[in-house]
Amino acid sequence: MKVFSVVGITESGKTTTIENIIKELRKRKYSVGSVKEIHFEQFAIDTEGSNTYRHKEAGSQLVTARGYYETDILFQERLSMDEILKFYNHDFVILEGVTDANVPKIITAHNEKEILERLDDMVFAISGKLSNTLEEFEGLPVINAMDNAERLVDLIEEKVFDKLSVKSKVKLQIDGKDIDMVPFVQNILFNAVLGVVKELEGYEKGKEIVVRIL
Amino acid sequence: MKVFSVVGITESGKTTTIENIIKELRKRKYSVGSVKEIHFEQFAIDTEGSNTYRHKEAGSQLVTARGYYETDILFQERLSMDEILKFYNHDFVILEGVTDANVPKIITAHNEKEILERLDDMVFAISGKLSNTLEEFEGLPVINAMDNAERLVDLIEEKVFDKLSVKSKVKLQIDGKDIDMVPFVQNILFNAVLGVVKELEGYEKGKEIVVRIL
CATH class of the missing domain: 3.40.50.300 (P-loop containing nucleotide triphosphate hydrolases)
Structure with a gap:
């Protein structure tokens, strides 16, 4: 990317x-x-008065509007x-x-x-x-x-250089078999995992991370 | 959740x-x-004529509007x-x-x-x-x-039951050490990983998934 x-x-x-x-x-x-x-x-x-606006005013902390052809995620x-x-x-x-x-x-x-x-x-x-x-x-x-x-x-x-190409070194196994991923998909998985893990106590930059889903 | x-x-x-x-x-x-x-x-x-609208009309496939107090992700x-x-x-x-x-x-x-x-x-x-x-x-x-x-x-x-409480069995290690996660965080990590992995060839429901980041 x-x-x-x-x-x-x-x-x-x-x-x-x-x-x-x-x-x-x-x-x-x-x-x-x-x-x-x-x-x-x-x-x-x-806009004031819309149903999504009313959700937000009532206290909803993340409101999404889904229409026929679009989905709008409104972060506050x-x-x-x-x-x-x-x-x-x-x-x-x-x-x-x-x-x-x-x-x-x-x-x-x-x-x-x-x-x-x-x-x-x-x-x-x-x-x-x-x-x-x-x-x-x-x-x-x-x-x-x-x-x-x-x-x-x-x-x-x-x-314009690839913003993520250097930092991503991700490996994936499913049922014990290595799964190949193009760099693009590696980046998505890397960001998905790191986005969560870096918020956790125990995380340290540069250390190996292993996620196991049974 | x-x-x-x-x-x-x-x-x-x-x-x-x-x-x-x-x-x-x-x-x-x-x-x-x-x-x-x-x-x-x-x-x-x-609204027609806004800068984000112009991005979309020109061909941008995902447009975000970031203001001082909100961030709106507009999926088409x-x-x-x-x-x-x-x-x-x-x-x-x-x-x-x-x-x-x-x-x-x-x-x-x-x-x-x-x-x-x-x-x-x-x-x-x-x-x-x-x-x-x-x-x-x-x-x-x-x-x-x-x-x-x-x-x-x-x-x-x-x-109202917890939509994700049953399916999430996630383990995390950083630098070889087990990291504890509350169910809430387990669910986020589970969804983050599965969201990517289930789109890949080789994925099969119920099989163990291991992600390793070096």
């Missing part, structure tokens, strides 16, 4: 850039997920990016406006000052409003996602 | 009954989650109740209008005909509009949740 972030101030072109990246990634047959950070304190997806807290990413198993996950994830980044900006405020080693491209007027900034390519999504996604394919 | 459902036609008092049950369960210090089944084909929690499919319940680890989970879960049930109704249409062995109480006029129906207590939530919740405590 390859994760990257698009950061920049309001109206700098984040969502438009992301829309074009998603379309191009899907065109290349990748599976894609995304996370939108909402920098607006009053944000609530549910700001989950960490690691917790959120456990729900994903896509080829690419794009984070919009997320700053607490240590992943490769694209900056969208109106001007050079905005770039400099966000520039660090993880930035591999610049996009957004500024890309109409500039082609390069301190060695970084400046690419307009609206008319050159192909080039931006070429760069994403090249620069 | 104890799971039960409240079923009945529109306006029979489902949400009001559930609100009162949730309040009483929380008063008794239980943790409570809930799921609302939405029988309305056009239901969509997200109707998940099964088993899949949904994996997100829960509460003492009680109440399902509103859900009919595809084999759990104890309360029927809310306007009249006896509506009860009979939904009556089966899993029903342990009747509530809703009808509870103003009736006290018992075919040996089942008819209880008004608005003025007698205590009695209804006494019955819930007595009748």
Whole structure:
């Protein structure tokens, strides 16, 4: 699973850039997920008076709305990016406006000052409003996602690394027989087990974990 | 985790009954989650034009909205109740209008005909509009949740069984040492592992599973 972030101030072109990246990634047959950070304190997806809202107001601590074509799990807290990413198993996950994830980044900006405020080693491209007027900034390519999504996604394919590929060393046996898993499935199982076990007393990073289900 | 459902036609008092049950369960210090089944084909929690909506329209297959005080995971499919319940680890989970879960049930109704249409062995109480006029129906207590939530919740405590308590036999070792887990945590680990493993070729129900993380 390859994760990257698009950061920049309001109206700098984040969502438009992301829309074009998603379309191009899907065109290349990748599976894609995304996370939108909402920098607006009053944000609530549910509307007052709905039945799910009434559940929550009465004291339900986790409310799910299941419709014919969607299922919405409404956590009443700001989950960490690691917790959120456990729900994903896509080829690419794009984070919009997320700053607490240590992943490769694209900056969208109106001007050079905005770039400099966000520039660090993880930035591999610049996009957004500024890309109409500039082609390069301190060695970084400046690419307009609206008319050159192909080039931006070429760069994403090249620069964005697999977030989990290093840490996962998982083995599985069923009825005494070794079961082969592709890295993708290994990662899911690794995250599923570690998500629980690391909360337990006795857990220590780097020690072997064995789970046995009879 | 104890799971039960409240079923009945529109306006029979489902949400009001559930609100009162949730309040009483929380008063008794239980943790409570809930799921609302939405029988309305056009239901969509997200609004046209929002950034998350734009992600989805561009092709993002799983969109999360993270605000200051909530995190909403928006699956673009109707998940099964088993899949949904994996997100829960509460003492009680109440399902509103859900009919595809084999759990104890309360029927809310306007009249006896509506009860009979939904009556089966899993029903342990009747509530809703009808509870103003009736006290018992075919040996089942008819209880008004608005003025007698205590009695209804006494019955819930007595009748609703632990959905997972039987199937979970999980052992955990870290660095060669046995780690004790309360049943609640065992269930989480059991579900986490089985959720992944049962999708793999080689899985067979009832066979021992061993996961080893180095």
